[in-house]
Amino acid sequence: MRPGPSGIAFINKMKSMTSPNMQAVESNYLSLAQILEHNTPTDGWIIYRNYVYDVTPYLMYHPGGTDCFIPLLGTDITETCQKIHNWVNIEFSIKKLVIGKVAVKEVTVSSEKRNPFGK
Numbered sequence: 706m707r708p709g710p711s712g713i714a715f716i717n718k719m720k721s722m723t724s725p726n727m728q729a730v731e732s733n734y735l736s737l738a739q740i741l742e743h744n745t746p747t748d749g750w751i752i753y754r755n756y757v758y759d760v761t762p763y764l765m766y767h768p769g770g771t772d773c774f775i776p777l778l779g780t781d782i783t784e785t786c787q788k789i790h791n792w793v794n795i796e797f798s799i800k801k802l803v804i805g806k807v808a809v810k811e812v813t814v815s816s817e818k819r820n821p822f823g824k
């Protein structure tokens with residue numbers, strides 16, 4: 706742990722923040738390339754379980770500090786969080802920072818096209 710504001714302080718701070726419009730969030734599909742551009746402490750996004758969060762306001766409240774966090778901005782931190790602190794409820798801790806979802810192209814491949822032996 707490091708000195709300074711705590712994770713609990715951020716949960717308190719979130720009370721005064723406006724709640725995201727979840728309908729808008731659910732339809733705001735962001736590409737991996739787009740997310741990766743937001744990789745600085747003054748403009749930092751992360752992916753957690755397929756949702757995209759702008760964690761810029763959270764960084765200074767993270768109990769584990771910013772050193773390990775900053776290099777991961779713009780990326781998917783789901784696995785890292787599971788490894789480091791799977792007891793932390795990430796979704797609850799940063800729920801007001803959610804901005805969108807990861808865009809996944811839905812591709813269907815016809816079984817006919819995949820079958821190398823033809824019809």
Ligand code: HEM
Nearest residue numbers: 706712760768769773774777782785789790793795798799
């Ligand atoms: C938004 C995402 C995250 C949230 C909400 C979060 C939240 C927390 C919380 C609540 C703690 C204190 C846990 C405890 O005392 O039991 C903690 C500790 C810690 N976090 Fe995170 N974390 C996040 C992302 C990350 C990332 C990306 C890393 C970097 C790899 C990381 C590394 C750590 C470390 C190393 C500690 C332990 C600090 C210590 O005990 O000295 N966290 N985090």
